[in-house]
Amino acid sequence: MADEGVANHYQVLEELGRGSFGVVYKAIEINTGETVAIKHIDLESSDDDIQEIQQEISVLSTCASNYVTQYKASFLRGHKLWIVMEYLGGGSCLDLLKPGIFPEVHIAIICRELLLGLEYLHAEGKIHRDIKAANILLSESGKVKLADFGVAAQLTHMKSQRNTFVGTPFWMAPEVIQQAGYDFKADIWSLGITAIELALGEPPHASTHPMKVLFQIPKNPPPRLEGKFSKEFKDFVAQCLVKDADHRPTAKELLKHRFIRSAGKVEALQELIYRKQVFDAKADRVKLPVYYQETLNTISPKDEADEWVFDTVKSVAPKPRGTVRSRKPSGVHGIEDAMHKLDVKDGPLQPTTPGTVRRSTVRRQPSATQRKSSISQTQRHVSNGNGSPRPVSSKRPLQPDMSFGNSGSTMRLFRRVPSDTSTNPSNFGSSPDTSFTYDENRPPTASYQLPVEPHSKEAFLGRRLYNKALEPCLDELHAQTAGPAKREALARLSDALAHLDAVDPEGTYHFLRSIVSTVQQDSKLSNAFLPREERTPHHSKTPSDGTPQGTVLINNKRVSAHVQQAQAQAQALQQAAAINSPAKLIMAQDNPHLASHRRRRESTATTASNVTTTDNGLGIMEGRSPEKTSRSGSAEREREREREKERDRERMALEAKFPGRPAAPGMEHCKELSDLLYARWTDGLRARWGALAGA
């Protein structure tokens, strides 16, 4: 299938909604400038046959009607299937119901348009099988169109029947539930239920459990529209809801019904759209759009040494010299995996790295914490919804989707997991207006890639290596270098390393690891770079720091000695740089790391300035700053004060990890979560040690 490049014909914009099938984005077809909707289906996350999706496409692609959402194209992009559809800006009827129920005149118009759509479909031998407010879309001008053909059936012969049990329980016709063979008339029943939904805000039995509803619909007399509605409307609903399908009228016949004949023009429906916009504005619901982000490859690094051996001759793969070849991260699961594991229902409290939790909660459950109160309401709006995706997990057994609650979900034989977009925020689309309130769904507006969250030991070490050793070293070296060409070369190296650190901190780690081990193997190099006296027991603990300066000695045997040594080294370098350098490392103004770089420098600089050297607390600096060392020889009092400061710093470092503190910039969303987690933890403690607490 040679259509990989077709995706480039579209500029994908913000997310429109998501459901059991995947995510729908707004997009622009670049050649025509036309706005379209693109549904992304992640084929890799569904076990069920791809043929099911093909079925939907083949039904859609053979429809050409003003009452059906127009199919445009479909193509593969990696393991994602993109289905390009007509864009309908008015939203679904379910969305439009949020401000309140529809007036009868509007329902009449919608019903007429739906009947016209059904008349077309049924003449084509197609059954929609999932008519409901959520699947009815409006264009901005008020045109009404049928959407979501995920469970539609194509009959090859006009008189054939179906037995498959699909649809959404509340809207299902009795004959579909009884699986006694049904035809086009099933859609008419669903239309009647939809009319009630539009008039009352929800389908009959909405408060009942959907499984129970499946028993009630065939058993009970058909629902009736009660209340202050016209006789015509009530009669129309009653006609649709005739239990015996043979006596239920066809779409064509219903078009002659008085309720329908007296219906007005579709333009009147613009009121509904306008009403929704006003409602959104009032409720401050203007959500910032979630922009499409290209998923990075989920490919886990290949382990070359682990390849199968098929050739008898070179049955043993030549092992690389003791250096680290395999790049497998020690954290077994990639972010994608972790995201699959996460499920809102299964508990966001699973032990994962903070970075992962943040991402997945953001993507999967954008509004859970803020809108807990309205959850029962939002829960309903799944398939065309407001961004409250149904929690789904790929590791459940294939089973009828029972997670609908009272939702508007569609019962399919299998569930499809919404595709995971974004492992890494990238700049896409225009940056939204910053005057809006911060929305955690929003990808960073900055024009650069945020540093990758390290999630393995190697990555942490690599990040640390960069922050503590590589960057300060380069800084200093740059400061000491004179020639502009040489300086530029160094600046480039610095940029390159900064980029590496942002993209792949693990790479930094492995880079230095292999340099060190290669140097060790060459006797001349190791003599030159790794002098004997350096291999003190202290230093050998931290080979990964790899800084060439051997000026720091640790006298203290604390557990955190390792950490402090590195800090001390960095500080030493900072100071040295500050003292010796006439000029600072020049970075391009648009360098993405400039800001964070400054931040880091500031923090280290401040700590460095109030920590002068001591001989037992931190370390000695030899020959670097003579005036300071001379001062260190002065008084016991001075030393005491230093120790005090040192303790203070430690306490602060510890306190920084406590909950309830202002979050670091860019991590505000984590704070909420960590506070929540902390609260639960304390609750747990209280429950367990209640007696002690009381006493």
Add this chain to the structure above:
Amino acid sequence: MSFFFGRTRARTNTLDLPRQAREHVTKLEGPQGGPKAEELAKVLTQIKFTLTGTPEQEATPETTHQLVTGLIEEDLLYLLAINLYRLPFESRKDTQVIFSYVFRFRPPTGPQKPEPLALAWVVEKRPQVLVELCRAYDHKESATPAGTVLREVLKHETAAAIILYDDGDLPGSSARQGVAGIDQERKQSGNGVFWSFFDWIDKSSFEVAADAFTTFRELLTKHKEIIPKYLAVNFDLFFERYNSVLVQSHSYVTKRQSIKLLGEILLDRSNYNVMTAYVDRGEHLKICMNLLRDDRKMVQYEGFHVFKVFVANPHKSVPVQKILLMNREKLLHFLSHFLEDRTDDEQFIDEREFLIKQIRNMPAQPVQPHR
């Protein structure tokens, strides 16, 4: 009297439709293509409604019979098949309906053949109709309607045989004398219409490729008599193409679906001999083991269902044993962590355990299989 008159008019009209359609369809390519297409569209809609009936007027077996005979006489089935992609959108759908009804129609009286009337004629006298319906996969426009017709028709073994054994003018090809001319023993040249499916599946756009694959699967799984024979005779050609074009395809969907289909073919009881021949080959095992290492989970998963056949085979060939033994430790380690998150798939877990046991218990040196 008026009743009588109405009937006569209906009849002449019905009889005339195929002739009109033929006139228009042959001129589609000429300068009058546009207007002719419109006229043809009208005629085709009329034919359709005559066959399907309308709510006002039910279709009668007599008129249908006349119409089907007329369509055969005018060779309209062939003409429509080759021109399908030129027809307007609605006419393509009408044509699909016409084909479905025509190929299903059995006259209520007279001698009955295993196939419906028109289909019997096609498989005996005019196999090109089916071949041209397949070639509709050359065009995006005609792929779906032709595919729908094909899959219905392929329920009949003879129709499947026509497509499988089409081989141009070579002796034993279905193109010469229809079903009667088929020589099942002769190896296919690889140029017949069946072999074009590989390209349609691999090279077409998603919609076409997906439809072509569905038809391809139907061809290979439906008929338990002719397929094992066909695969046995054309074993090398078939699996060489299958593995190189489909299993190694760059398209995710093609790759995943064809691995799955391979597993289905091998595990079909009627294909037992094909299966044993397949799992004897070391190179087949290599392809399969590499699938287990694919970076997409579902490809790994489908690959597993082929791999298990190699390992579960009690009479493993020496090359297969060698490969497995060479990688024994790696395989044991790999399989113990293979698709670990499939915790709910009990059958998979059982099978994985079984394979681990089988590989662990293999004798250290390859043993000559005896069966």
